[in-house]
Structures are given as C-alpha cells and as structure tokens.
Amino acid sequence: MNTPAPHDAPLALVTGASGYIGGRLVPALLDAGLRVRAMARHADRLEDRPWRNRVEVVEADVQDPASLEAALDGVDVAYYLIHAMGGGRSFADRDRQGARSFADAAARAGVGRIVYLGGIHPEGEELSAHMASRKEVGDILLAGAVPAVVLRAAVILGSGSASFEIMRHLSERLPVMIAPQWLRNRIQPIAVRDVLHYLVGAARLDGAPNRTFDVGGPDVLTFAELLQAYARAAGLPQRRILTVPVLTPRLASHWIGLVTPVPTGIARPLVESLIHESVAAETDLRALIPAPEGGLTSVDRAIELALARVRELDVATAWHSATPAGAPSSPLPEDPEWSGGIVRGDERQRPVDASPETLWAVLEGIGGRRGWYSWRLGWISRGLMDRLVGGPGLRRGRRHPDRLAVGDALDWWRVERLERGRLLRLRAEMRVPGQAWLELGVQEREGGGSILHQRAIYHPHGLLGDLYWWAVWPFHGIVFGGMQRNIARAAEAAPPAPRRTADADPHTDTDTDTEDTA
Incomplete structure (x- = not known):
C-alpha cells in the first residue's frame, strides 16, 4: 500500500x-x-x-x-x-x-x-x-x-x-x-x-x-x-x-x-x-x-x-501486463535496451475469426494426442532427440484431455502460469543449454473475434546456449509460424464454446509459480 x-x-x-x-x-x-x-x-x-x-x-x-x-x-x-x-x-x-x-x-x-x-x-x-x-x-x-x-x-x-x-x-x-x-x-x-x-x-x-x-x-x-x-x-x-x-x-x-x-x-x-x-x-x-x-x-x-x-523470466513486458520488477537489483522498464541479460524471443500475433472462449478451448487442449499444431515430424524428431540425452521428450502427454492446471506436465513442458481464458505459460523441461518458455494468450478483438498472442522466450546459458538459439533460428518460421496459423484454423473450424461468466476451478486465477513435481 x-x-x-x-x-x-x-x-x-x-x-x-x-x-x-x-x-x-x-x-x-x-x-x-x-x-x-x-x-x-x-x-x-x-x-x-x-x-x-x-x-x-x-x-x-x-x-x-x-x-x-x-x-x-x-x-x-x-x-x-x-x-x-x-x-x-x-x-x-x-x-x-x-x-x-x-x-x-x-x-x-x-x-x-x-x-x-x-x-x-x-x-x-x-x-x-x-x-x-x-x-x-x-x-x-x-x-x-x-x-x-x-x-x-x-x-x-x-x-x-x-x-x-x-x-x-x-x-x-x-x-x-x-x-x-x-x-x-x-x-x-x-x-x-x-x-x-x-x-x-x-x-x-x-x-x-x-x-x-x-x-x-x-x-x-x-x-x-x-x-x-x-x-x-x-x-x-x-x-x-x-x-x-x-x-x-x-x-x-x-x-x-x-x-x-x-x-x-x-x-x-x-x-x-x-x-x-x-x-x-x-x-x-x-x-x-x-x-x-x-x-x-x-x-x-x-x-x-x-x-x-x-x-524467473520477468514477463512484465508481456502483451497483457506491464508491472515493474520489484527489487532494485532487477531490470526495470526504463533501463537501456542492452541491460537485463540476453533473452531471445519470437513473438507473433494473429486475428482469429472465433470467440475468445473457442480459441481458449483450443489452446487449453494443446499437446498430448492433439499435438502442437505445427510441423509434426519436427516435433517428433526433437522429442526423440530429447529422450536420447535423458530428457522427457513427448512421452508424458497430459493429465486431462481438455483442462490444465498449474504444475501439470504437458509433454516436455510444465504449466507455469494459467489465467483461464487469457494466458497459458509453459516452461520447457527438455534438455537445452538455457531456459525456454512458450506463452499463448487470448485477447478479445474489437468488433468481434479474438487475437491470438504467441511468444517463445529463450534465456541462453553461456556461449553454447547462444549458439543453440542461432542453430534452430532458421526453423522458427516453420515451427512457430505454422503453430499460430494452424491454431487459428482449428479455432475457426471448432464449434463455438460456451461463454464463461465465472470459473470455480481453484487453478483458474493462479498468480504464483509452483515447484516442479516430476
């Protein structure tokens, strides 16, 4: 106060x-x-x-x-x-x-x-x-x-x-x-x-x-x-x-x-x-x-x-929020662009001719048997490579076919933040030389429909981490561009989801991260 x-x-x-x-x-x-x-x-x-x-x-x-x-x-x-x-x-x-x-x-x-x-x-x-x-x-x-x-x-x-x-x-x-x-x-x-x-x-x-x-x-x-x-x-x-x-x-x-x-x-x-x-x-x-x-x-x-x-990934600059970091040791919004460490990213947004509720239903059902709405062979190959080096790969699937909760395992991801109907942030648990997140968001569009926000974030760990990012960078257009395009198509083809006025799920408005359980 x-x-x-x-x-x-x-x-x-x-x-x-x-x-x-x-x-x-x-x-x-x-x-x-x-x-x-x-x-x-x-x-x-x-x-x-x-x-x-x-x-x-x-x-x-x-x-x-x-x-x-x-x-x-x-x-x-x-x-x-x-x-x-x-x-x-x-x-x-x-x-x-x-x-x-x-x-x-x-x-x-x-x-x-x-x-x-x-x-x-x-x-x-x-x-x-x-x-x-x-x-x-x-x-x-x-x-x-x-x-x-x-x-x-x-x-x-x-x-x-x-x-x-x-x-x-x-x-x-x-x-x-x-x-x-x-x-x-x-x-x-x-x-x-x-x-x-x-x-x-x-x-x-x-x-x-x-x-x-x-x-x-x-x-x-x-x-x-x-x-x-x-x-x-x-x-x-x-x-x-x-x-x-x-x-x-x-x-x-x-x-x-x-x-x-x-x-x-x-x-x-x-x-x-x-x-x-x-x-x-x-x-x-x-x-x-x-x-x-x-x-x-x-x-x-x-x-x-x-x-x-x-x-922790200070996501204060995410599309849906603009709150400052709290500690003087932390980066602040007014700091120069070159401060705050190396964080790589791929950010995209796309209008979708579907209601926010329908688009969210597609996002919350992502992964597992439904897959990732992108280059399927690429995801399967990356999952196999991850398992070869001791990572989880894609074998974990998901707990529930339609609903997610903070802390859930989702293939090689972990649900880190969930604001139902609005934001899903996943933290990668695959073996990479750094830390990676995938953030998917829904925004109501003025005049009808919705906007799909998609952001991949990567914090490289040393020189090897930076080299890894640039090695996979040429595939980002295929992977992330295809994912956004196919999620939009799936939402536009899906039957309209009911409009929610309230949600009693205890994980609906979770603002804090949970520790890994796997």
Missing part, C-alpha cells in the same frame, strides 16, 4: 530521475517517508514510471540555469545524479558547467544539502578523463555554499548497471578471454541496494557534513575474480582469462562494444576507469548510517539478486 508522505516531510529533488540510479532512488525515498520531486530534461520520459502519480515532476536542465529555480524551490535535499558521457573534452566541460550551475541555484534556493554519487579513485594518481570529471564535479559541489555529501562507489552490482552488464556479457559469451593486465587491479564492488541505502540515509544525516565518503561492499577482489564470481552464480564453467600488456583502454572498449550490446561510447569511459584500483580508503559513513538489515550484500549474493529476475 502506497501511503503518501506527510506534508511536513522533507522534500527531496532527484535529478537524473530517468536514469539508472535515479529511477531506483525515487521509490526508495518514497518508501522512507520523504516527499519527492523528480527532475528530467524531458518530463514525458517519466510518464510510464510506476511511481509517477506519487511524485511531483519538473522539467529542467542543469545546462540551463534559469530552469533550475522552480526545480529547487522549497527543496530540503537535492540529489545530483547527472553525468555526461562521451569522449574528448566536451563531456568534462558539460559536467563542470552543470555542477556549477546547480550548486549556485541550490544556494539561492536555500537547499539544505546536496548529495552526489561519484566514483572511488586512488589519491595522487593521474586519473582517466572520465574519473577526473567525476572527481571535479564532487569538488565543485563541496566548494559551494550548500553542504554536500559526496558518496564515492566502485562497480555497482545490479541488473542495468553498465559495469555489471559488461561483466555479465563478457562472462556469458567468452569462455576464454584475452584481457589487459589491469583486469588484475583490485576493486570493491557494492550492490545497488546498498548504494540506495546510503543515498537515502544521506538525506537525514545529523549536522551538516561537507565531505566525501567512500562506500563499498564487504568484498575486495579483482575484476577478473568478479568475472569468475558471475560465472559461478550463473552456473557457467570457470572462465579462462589470459592477461596481456598490449590491450589499451581504447582497444578494450571497442572489443567490448563488439562482444557485448553495451555501446562503445558508454563502455570506453568505464573501461578507462579500470586502470585505477577502486578500494574504499575509509569507512566513516558506516558510523553515521547503520548498515542495512542483514548487513552489506556480498558479491556473490548481489550477483544472485541481479540474476534472479532473468532466471
């Missing part, structure tokens, strides 16, 4: 509310009882956020000082979460100008505190352009008239974090890597949930501290060891990492842009930062903000949390 914050609760301004940290910080602040004003250069980018109706949205740009007046009016604590990305000197100039404009506008508005999230860096070393700019922004805010709390973090572990996505895709796709020597530098990663804990706590720090605080998780390891930790959590074999002295950050970032979906323009400044060790030099903030309940999150646990939603 979302209880509004009291009118006298502190008002927090979150800049960069459409970004990775900002989008997760807004609900965390609301849950902590603060009022929130979310700032973005384009307010319409926040329209689909699940917290939109609980916050005030303001359109402003730190490069336009005049626009900051209304954004900062009445604000108690302002979160500065804006970073320019790119090459050359222009991004550093934008960072510098934006920080100065914001610090000056905050002073004029009487803001009580600024909170900034930067990066941990060693003292006394020449920093990369990216890291030097982050440091300069923190210094500008600390030199302003408004007290500033500058939190410095290393790699942030959570689905959607650019650093985490680079690690994810390198581990998933490269069983053997040739990497630069600085992959052996030490880092102190921190889970995104712990970063948010400290950011929220900074809003209510006693006194007016104007200083930096290093924030890190409980583990110190190298980036190479972090790649191995990911592989363990994902159930992949140990990665073979060969380090060489000749890979420059520029070459490494181009290689990452080729191997992973993370754009080179984002990868390069992050890769350049890895030439520095990123270990907390002090832990003073722990005395001011108690650790989260249960303590700080270990690297292994943080990776597990980030992977959890992919393993």
Whole structure:
C-alpha cells in the first residue's frame, strides 16, 4: 500500500530521475517517508514510471540555469545524479558547467544539502578523463555554499548497471578471454541496494557534513575474480582469462562494444576507469548510517539478486501486463535496451475469426494426442532427440484431455502460469543449454473475434546456449509460424464454446509459480 508522505516531510529533488540510479532512488525515498520531486530534461520520459502519480515532476536542465529555480524551490535535499558521457573534452566541460550551475541555484534556493554519487579513485594518481570529471564535479559541489555529501562507489552490482552488464556479457559469451593486465587491479564492488541505502540515509544525516565518503561492499577482489564470481552464480564453467600488456583502454572498449550490446561510447569511459584500483580508503559513513538489515550484500549474493529476475523470466513486458520488477537489483522498464541479460524471443500475433472462449478451448487442449499444431515430424524428431540425452521428450502427454492446471506436465513442458481464458505459460523441461518458455494468450478483438498472442522466450546459458538459439533460428518460421496459423484454423473450424461468466476451478486465477513435481 502506497501511503503518501506527510506534508511536513522533507522534500527531496532527484535529478537524473530517468536514469539508472535515479529511477531506483525515487521509490526508495518514497518508501522512507520523504516527499519527492523528480527532475528530467524531458518530463514525458517519466510518464510510464510506476511511481509517477506519487511524485511531483519538473522539467529542467542543469545546462540551463534559469530552469533550475522552480526545480529547487522549497527543496530540503537535492540529489545530483547527472553525468555526461562521451569522449574528448566536451563531456568534462558539460559536467563542470552543470555542477556549477546547480550548486549556485541550490544556494539561492536555500537547499539544505546536496548529495552526489561519484566514483572511488586512488589519491595522487593521474586519473582517466572520465574519473577526473567525476572527481571535479564532487569538488565543485563541496566548494559551494550548500553542504554536500559526496558518496564515492566502485562497480555497482545490479541488473542495468553498465559495469555489471559488461561483466555479465563478457562472462556469458567468452569462455576464454584475452584481457589487459589491469583486469588484475583490485576493486570493491557494492550492490545497488546498498548504494540506495546510503543515498537515502544521506538525506537525514545529523549536522551538516561537507565531505566525501567512500562506500563499498564487504568484498575486495579483482575484476577478473568478479568475472569468475558471475560465472559461478550463473552456473557457467570457470572462465579462462589470459592477461596481456598490449590491450589499451581504447582497444578494450571497442572489443567490448563488439562482444557485448553495451555501446562503445558508454563502455570506453568505464573501461578507462579500470586502470585505477577502486578500494574504499575509509569507512566513516558506516558510523553515521547503520548498515542495512542483514548487513552489506556480498558479491556473490548481489550477483544472485541481479540474476534472479532473468532466471524467473520477468514477463512484465508481456502483451497483457506491464508491472515493474520489484527489487532494485532487477531490470526495470526504463533501463537501456542492452541491460537485463540476453533473452531471445519470437513473438507473433494473429486475428482469429472465433470467440475468445473457442480459441481458449483450443489452446487449453494443446499437446498430448492433439499435438502442437505445427510441423509434426519436427516435433517428433526433437522429442526423440530429447529422450536420447535423458530428457522427457513427448512421452508424458497430459493429465486431462481438455483442462490444465498449474504444475501439470504437458509433454516436455510444465504449466507455469494459467489465467483461464487469457494466458497459458509453459516452461520447457527438455534438455537445452538455457531456459525456454512458450506463452499463448487470448485477447478479445474489437468488433468481434479474438487475437491470438504467441511468444517463445529463450534465456541462453553461456556461449553454447547462444549458439543453440542461432542453430534452430532458421526453423522458427516453420515451427512457430505454422503453430499460430494452424491454431487459428482449428479455432475457426471448432464449434463455438460456451461463454464463461465465472470459473470455480481453484487453478483458474493462479498468480504464483509452483515447484516442479516430476
């Protein structure tokens, strides 16, 4: 239940509310009882956020000082979460100008505190352009008239974090890597949930501290060891990492842009930062903000949390639903398209000249003796292959010829979700190098008839899983296209099914998954 914050609760301004940290910080602040004003250069980018109706949205740009007046009016604590990305000197100039404009506008508005999230860096070393700019922004805010709390973090572990996505895709796709020597530098990663804990706590720090605080998780390891930790959590074999002295950050970032979906323009400044060790030099903030309940999150646990939603298949983007993931470690709808792990899919929809009830009767009767309305020889051959490698094949059939329930075995599938008359989701139990689902849905069509939704989803397990997907991809048109076409024909030829007004079946409206029983 979302209880509004009291009118006298502190008002927090979150800049960069459409970004990775900002989008997760807004609900965390609301849950902590603060009022929130979310700032973005384009307010319409926040329209689909699940917290939109609980916050005030303001359109402003730190490069336009005049626009900051209304954004900062009445604000108690302002979160500065804006970073320019790119090459050359222009991004550093934008960072510098934006920080100065914001610090000056905050002073004029009487803001009580600024909170900034930067990066941990060693003292006394020449920093990369990216890291030097982050440091300069923190210094500008600390030199302003408004007290500033500058939190410095290393790699942030959570689905959607650019650093985490680079690690994810390198581990998933490269069983053997040739990497630069600085992959052996030490880092102190921190889970995104712990970063948010400290950011929220900074809003209510006693006194007016104007200083930096290093924030890190409980583990110190190298980036190479972090790649191995990911592989363990994902159930992949140990990665073979060969380090060489000749890979420059520029070459490494181009290689990452080729191997992973993370754009080179984002990868390069992050890769350049890895030439520095990123270990907390002090832990003073722990005395001011108690650790989260249960303590700080270990690297292994943080990776597990980030992977959890992919393993469960976050189907929040399904045609019939658009609810957000719940945990800050999870991918959110506003995250970049390249975040959240590799998920392959084949999605189709088709109008059907039959009532939703008639179409649903065909869907619920699929499999077993009726088959899969597709390339029969292909399904039989795949079933035999599955049995040869120890899988169930097609021999299990189905429990009842016309009705399904959550947990039922259905040939090589298991019924994972069932919303009778609307949605059937099947999880594959065949032997494949990954996880696979088949989702079939019914939607009433305006003007009569219905719409058949069909979605095949596959989460590959490592490089072998990806190769498997592309090996069978040429057959998708035959298998999935034929299935959709023949299901539609069967529904159009079937006698009309009675319209249901209610359903007393205990499995009709099941919203939770059940454990396998076979």
